[in-house]
Amino acid sequence: MxxxxxxxxxxxxxxxxxxKLNPRRAAIKNITRFGSKVALAAVPFxxxxxxxxAYAADTTTPAVIDVLxxxxxxxxLESSFYNLSTGNGTVIPxxxxxxxxxxxxxxxxHVLFLQAAITTLGGTPITSPKFDFTGGNGxxxxxxxxxxxxxxxFLKLALAFEDTGVRAYKGQASNLLSNQDILTSVLxxxxxxxxxxxxxxxxxxxxPWITSTTALGNDTGIxxxxxxxxxxxxxxxxxxxxxxxxxxxGSTTDIGIATAAFxxxxxxxxxxxxxxxxxxx
Amino acid sequence: MKTYPKExxxxxxxxRRSFLRxxxxxxxxAGLLAxxxxxxGNQIMVRPNKIDIGKGDxxxxxxxxxxxxxxxxxxxxxxxxxxxxxxxxxxALFTTIRDQEILHREFFKAALGLNAxxxxxxxxxxxxxTTRSNVLFAAKSFEDIGVLAYVGSGHYVQNxxxxxxTAxxxxxxxxxxxxxxxxIVPGTFNxxxxxxxxxxxxxxxxxxxxxxxxxxxKTKVAAVYYDYQV
Numbered sequence: 001m002x003x004x005x006x007x008x009x010x011x012x013x014x015x016x017x018x019x020k021l022n023p024r025r026a027a028i029k030n031i032t033r034f035g036s037k038v039a040l041a042a043v044p045f046x047x048x049x050x051x052x053x054a055y056a057a058d059t060t061t062p063a064v065i066d067v068l069x070x071x072x073x074x075x076x077l078e079s080s081f082y083n084l085s086t087g088n089g090t091v092i093p094x095x096x097x098x099x100x101x102x103x104x105x106x107x108x109x110h111v112l113f114l115q116a117a118i119t120t121l122g123g124t125p126i127t128s129p130k131f132d133f134t135g136g137n138g139x140x141x142x143x144x145x146x147x148x149x150x151x152x153x154f155l156k157l158a159l160a161f162e163d164t165g166v167r168a169y170k171g172q173a174s175n176l177l178s179n180q181d182i183l184t185s186v187l188x189x190x191x192x193x194x195x196x197x198x199x200x201x202x203x204x205x206x207x208p209w210i211t212s213t214t215a216l217g218n219d220t221g222i223x224x225x226x227x228x229x230x231x232x233x234x235x236x237x238x239x240x241x242x243x244x245x246x247x248x249x250g251s252t253t254d255i256g257i258a259t260a261a262f263x264x265x266x267x268x269x270x271x272x273x274x275x276x277x278x279x280x281x
Numbered sequence: 282m283k284t285y286p287k288e289x290x291x292x293x294x295x296x297r298r299s300f301l302r303x304x305x306x307x308x309x310x311a312g313l314l315a316x317x318x319x320x321x322g323n324q325i326m327v328r329p330n331k332i333d334i335g336k337g338d339x340x341x342x343x344x345x346x347x348x349x350x351x352x353x354x355x356x357x358x359x360x361x362x363x364x365x366x367x368x369x370x371x372x373a374l375f376t377t378i379r380d381q382e383i384l385h386r387e388f389f390k391a392a393l394g395l396n397a398x399x400x401x402x403x404x405x406x407x408x409x410x411t412t413r414s415n416v417l418f419a420a421k422s423f424e425d426i427g428v429l430a431y432v433g434s435g436h437y438v439q440n441x442x443x444x445x446x447t448a449x450x451x452x453x454x455x456x457x458x459x460x461x462x463x464x465i466v467p468g469t470f471n472x473x474x475x476x477x478x479x480x481x482x483x484x485x486x487x488x489x490x491x492x493x494x495x496x497x498x499k500t501k502v503a504a505v506y507y508d509y510q511v
Contacts, residue, residue, distance in 0.1 A: 191452065
């Protein structure tokens with residue numbers, strides 16, 4: 001599959017393809033302007049199949065509201081996690097508390113933002129599930145029973161949640177092509193989750209990025225989170241194995257660099273499976 | 282539909298619309314044509330002093346390619362002429378970041394192939410590489426601009442796979458940015474200079490980003506389709 005020929009092929013036939021497909025917008029004013037920016041009727045009939053390839057407007061793409069509600073569950077999880085941990089006054093050392101207070105504030109704002117976005121789009125924001133941060137699926141006696149008393153356990157869960165959040169948002173970006181404003185907002189939240197992940201990694205004194213080599217890049221050291229990092233070892237980007245691209249001097253690139261330079265997405269199903277143990281039925 | 286003024290582009294004099302048609306795929310520039318001419322060996326090579334990213338998905342990939350070229354060059358310079366009190370840990374971190382940025386650059390170069398803009402010529406003369414605080418500030422600026430640019434340009438991308446790949450890089454740049462922020466002032470990884478009151482990373486449009494980075498370039502990058510000329 002040569003990903004990078006698609007638009008080229010289309011533009012050979014219709015140089016104005018992108019103008020038709022993507023009317024430029026002057027500015028992002030608010031999130032209320034939604035709906036298809038794609039004037040399908042304006043696209044010549046002959047372009048139909050290529051349009052499908054380029055735009056991937058297939059029926060399996062989840063609705064924007066469904067994507068936002070999926071994200072909202074993740075934000076409820078994170079905000080609840082940090083509200084509990086910063087609120088109990090014991091698990092986080094005082095000299096680090098400002099880090100997690102600001103992360104908590106970001107996550108709470110993400111909840112409010114997504115709720116507002118969903119409502120604006122005419123949807124109903126999903127209510128927060130009841131969480132079991134012991135990982136006990138509602139038993140509250142799971143493997144992380146000391147999550148709010150043991151700083152190390154807390155940090156590892158925080159790391160897993162943030163790295164997984166980055167992957168979850170990344171996996172949904174391409175499902176939001178029909179709404180440019182929402183896409184920009186989701187990319188913005190995605191970047192903030194990456195900032196959080198980086199900061200937590202710095203607190204843990206590990207590299208801010210996820211490096212996979214022959215071993216999986218699961219830096220939590222907790223095997224239950226292997227799935228959260230599965231796929232980060234990928235080195236194929238588009239049509240290229242990036243380990244075969246040149247570095248500063250050599251003609252190839254170290255696998256550690258190659259895997260860390262690209263964060264990998266997770267699908268909605270994958271994420272829902274991964275967070276299942278933290279949700280009480 | 283937007284109309285473009287007739288204008289002169291170095292090496293190519295024709296109406297903009299016509300120029301785009303001739304170039305075909307958006308990733309167009311006088312530089313590209315000049316390079317091609319050079320390869321034929323029958324014309325004098327003139328290094329372009331400006332290029333244009335064109336339009337369409339390839340323009341966004343070339344935009345990213347330009348930014349990654351700058352970042353890679355910056356960190357290459359940083360490691361070549363490190364500030365005097367650089368620690369072993371800092372050197373290791375910056376070396377890794379350099380190699381990640383080089384790979385981003387090489388990825389876009391390979392992916393764009395013949396559609397890639399030429400190698401840019403840099404001008405880091407305003408950056409004092411001898412002083413840690415200046416280097417960290419510059420590094421943070423480049424990383425922040427990278428995140429602002431990727432977040433602000435994703436909505437132009439039409440192809441799902443391109444969008445996912447640029448998002449894969451966006452979060453890595455955000456990881457870099459957060460590291461640099463914390464190295465300068467601990468705890469500023471998500472501060473208000475980059476994250477807004479809704480907890481969203483800020484973003485910048487293509488003209489704003491190019492305006493900022495062109496001050497570090499001898500080869501000026503334009504984006505006429507996005508209303509930015511140099």
